[in-house]
Amino acid sequence: MIGFPFFxxxxxxxxxxxxxxxxxxxxxGTPCYVYSQAALDKAYRExxxxxxxxxxxxxxxxxxxxxxxxxxxxxxxxxxxDIVSGGELQRVLKVGGDPKKIVFSGVGKNSAEIQAAxxxxxxxxxxxxxxxxxxxxxxxxxxxxxxxxSIRVNPDVDAKTHPYIATGLKENKFGVPFxxxxxxxxxxxxxxxxxxxxxxxxxxxxxxDLSPFSEASxxxxxxxxxxxxxxIKIDHLDFGGGLGIRYSKENPPxxxxxxxxxxxxxxNRTHRILIEPGRSLVGNAGVLLTRVEYLKHTPHRxxxxxxAAMNDLLRPALYNAYHEILPVIINEQKAxxxxxxxxxxxxxxxLGYDRKISLSQGDLLAVMSAGAYGMSMSSNYNSRPRxxxxxxxxxxxxxxxxxxxxxxxFANEIILP
Ligand code: LLP
Numbered sequence: 001m002i003g004f005p006f007f008x009x010x011x012x013x014x015x016x017x018x019x020x021x022x023x024x025x026x027x028x029g030t031p032c033y034v035y036s037q038a039a040l041d042k043a044y045r046e047x048x049x050x051x052x053x054x055x056x057x058x059x060x061x062x063x064x065x066x067x068x069x070x071x072x073x074x075x076x077x078x079x080x081x082d083i084v085s086g087g088e089l090q091r092v093l094k095v096g097g098d099p100k101k102i103v104f105s106g107v108g109k110n111s112a113e114i115q116a117a118x119x120x121x122x123x124x125x126x127x128x129x130x131x132x133x134x135x136x137x138x139x140x141x142x143x144x145x146x147x148x149x150s151i152r153v154n155p156d157v158d159a160k161t162h163p164y165i166a167t168g169l170k171e172n173k174f175g176v177p178f179x180x181x182x183x184x185x186x187x188x189x190x191x192x193x194x195x196x197x198x199x200x201x202x203x204x205x206x207x208x209d210l211s212p213f214s215e216a217s218x219x220x221x222x223x224x225x226x227x228x229x230x231x232i233k234i235d236h237l238d239f240g241g242g243l244g245i246r247y248s249k250e251n252p253p254x255x256x257x258x259x260x261x262x263x264x265x266x267x268n269r270t271h272r273i274l275i276e277p278g279r280s281l282v283g284n285a286g287v288l289l290t291r292v293e294y295l296k297h298t299p300h301r302x303x304x305x306x307x308a309a310m311n312d313l314l315r316p317a318l319y320n321a322y323h324e325i326l327p328v329i330i331n332e333q334k335a336x337x338x339x340x341x342x343x344x345x346x347x348x349x350x351l352g353y354d355r356k357i358s359l360s361q362g363d364l365l366a367v368m369s370a371g372a373y374g375m376s377m378s379s380n381y382n383s384r385p386r387x388x389x390x391x392x393x394x395x396x397x398x399x400x401x402x403x404x405x406x407x408x409x410f411a412n413e414i415i416l417p
Contacts, residue, residue, distance in 0.1 A: 004324075004368055006036035007287055012330040014366055016392040021289055021328045024397060025364050028388050030291040031308035033375050034366075035400075037393040039285035040070065043255075044077050047277060050259035055272040057123075059103050061241045062088040064278030064372040065286070067389055069400035071095045074281070080123065082241070082276035086113040093120065103238060103274065105152065105202070107132075107173055111139060118145045124198050126152045126238065128175055133188055140193035149188060150198025150238055153181040153223065155216040159204030159242070162319050168203025168216060175201065181223060185232050196232055198274070199224055202240025205279060208252040210261040213242070221265045237266075238274035245283040247369045248322045255280070279372035286371025288313050288387070289328070290351070292363045293343070302338045304359050309342025310349040311381040313367060313374050317348040325352045328364035340365070344382045375401075383409055 006017055013020045016034050024034055047058055059080040062071065066088060071081070072095040080101030081092045092102060099120040104113075107128045117125065118140055127133050127149050140147040154175030159166045167174040176184055188196045203216050217239060224234055239262045244252040253261070263273065290308035297303075315321035325340055338359060340352040351367055378386050385404035390397060 004284060006039040006285065007366065007368065009330065014326055014328045016287070018395040019392045019397055021287070021366055022364060024390055024392075025289050025291065025328070027397070028390055028399065029403065030289050030364065031312050031387040032289045032403075033286055033370065033387055033389040034289055035070070035282075035286045035371055035389065035391050037073065037391055039371075040073055040282060041077070043281045043285065044074060044079060046255040047259070047275070047281070048078070050254075050256040051263075051273065054263065055270065057101060057236075057272065057274045059101065059238075059274055059276045060281055061276045061278030062091060063376055065282045065374070065376050066091050067375065067400055068095050069389075069391055069398070070282065071097060080274070082278075083117075086110075086116050089113070089116055089120075089122075099123070103150070103200075103276070105276070109136075111135070114139050115143065118143055118147060121145075122148075124148045124150050124236070124238075126150050126198075126200050128152050130176075130184055130187075133184065133191070133194065137191040137193050146193055146195050148195050148197045150200045150236070151176050151181055151184055151188070151196075152200050152202065153178050153220060155201050155203065155219045157203055157212045157215045157219070159207050159212045160209055161204045161206050161244075162321075164319055165206060166204040168201060168212070178219065178223070182226060182230070185227050186230065189232055197234065198236040198238055199227070199234050200238030200240060200274070202276065203242060205242050206244040207242045208244040208250045210253050210258065213239070213258065214261045214264065217262050218265045221269075224269075224271070234271060236272040236274055238276065241276040241278050241280075243277060243280040245279055245369060245372075248324060252280075281372075283372035284369050286369075286374060288367040288370040288374055290365050290367060292359055292361055292365065295359060295361055302336050304338045304340050304357075304365075306340060306342060306351065306365060308351065308367065308387070309344040309382070309384065310346065311344060311379045311384050312342075312387050313351060313370055314377045314379070315373060316351055317346070318377075323352060323370060324368040325355050325357070326366045326368060327357060327359070328366055331358045331360065331363065333358040344384070380404075380409055385409060
């Protein structure tokens with residue numbers, strides 16, 4: 001079995017730090033997301049320490065898990081933030097996050113989002129096209145501001161990950177083609193309300209091999225030198241996010257080895273280094289608790305129908321992603337192979353296939369590694385209220401998001417007169 005250091009069995013019951021998940025299920029019901037504060041804290045500190053003396057800024061990728069309690073924890077640890085929408089910007093500002101530590105990524109920033117980010121003077125816009133650069137210049141001019149810009153280049157490297165989350169190939173929608181970047185920097189330099197200040201890439205997510213990172217970093221450092229030889233002063237390099245975590249048998253590099261690989265080609269260059277980790281900070285700090293509603297044995301399959309579904313955790317349905325599923329209370333009876341499925345009316349609604357486990361109706365299960373892209377990708381499909389979120393801090397339990405109510409589901413809908 002895979003080890004999850006902050007979710008361990010104590011006297012046959014799976015616990016988050018010192019709190020049994022059984023207790024949390026009794027108090028808050030299921031499905032329910034549970035996070036470990038110590039796991040979040042440790043993951044952040046490991047990244048931060050990996051840079052040692054190098055000038056750096058960690059910009060947590062808010063999309064991985066945007067709960068304001070989590071943003072607040074990271075802000076207090078000194079984190080910056082990578083945002084991709086006006087909504088994420090407001091979340092960071094809500095917890096008192098420093099705008100001077102915010103980078104704004106994304107291929108389709110709209111005018112309202114750009115204005116909001118300019119008005120609080122964020123650290124940098126990670127620009128993904130010439131058209132965006134021109135719009136940014138125009139809006140900044142209207143507001144009498146200078147927009148700090150980093151061009152997100154597409155280094156055309158194979159991230160060797162699921163095709164839906166690979167972003168650094170030339171056929172992907174992301175970034176500026178590598179060979180066109182230099183030209184864009186030169187034209188950006190001439191724009192009245194743009195200051196070209198950074199250079200960045202993000203090649204994909206859940207990367208468990210260092211070589212694509214090294215390849216992209218090497219290419220981009222080469223570009224940096226060419227830009228500087230043309231008198232374009234670059235203050236920071238942003239290496240994006242993407243470090244993978246262990247869901248099953250993956251063996252991802254440590255934060256230290258990852259940072260070392262990214263920075264290897266920098267040698268004596270003293271540019272400030274930014275990274276935008278999401279999953280690697282929160283992924284293994286969370287689980288989704290769910291209860292078995294029914295067992296159903298057919299001549300072909302055994303199904304465990306649980307109360308969590310694809311609307312709570314979309315990753316299995318969307319990417320065929322594997323999440324370990326553990327019993328909260330160990331049951332010594334003979335294990336059977338189960339299809340662990342949700343109540344949603346789609347065959348694609350599953351959490352795990354062919355899991356060998358001993359189960360009874362009413363048992364609690366923990367879907368592991370659900371801290372990243374779990375709650376953040378949840379929906380109300382099948383008119384299912386969103387699950388609550390709970391943070392455990394050693395032996396204390398804090399509700400950080402209430403379960404959605406049925407009334408909230410249609411509170412914004414209007415019947416025709
Ligand atoms: N920076 C940018 C510009 C990004 O697009 C992303 C993720 C990150 C940073 C953070 O990447 P991370 O460190 O979390 O890999 N929903 C998918 C993952 C989508 C990632 C999108 N971009 C999943 O559940 O696997």
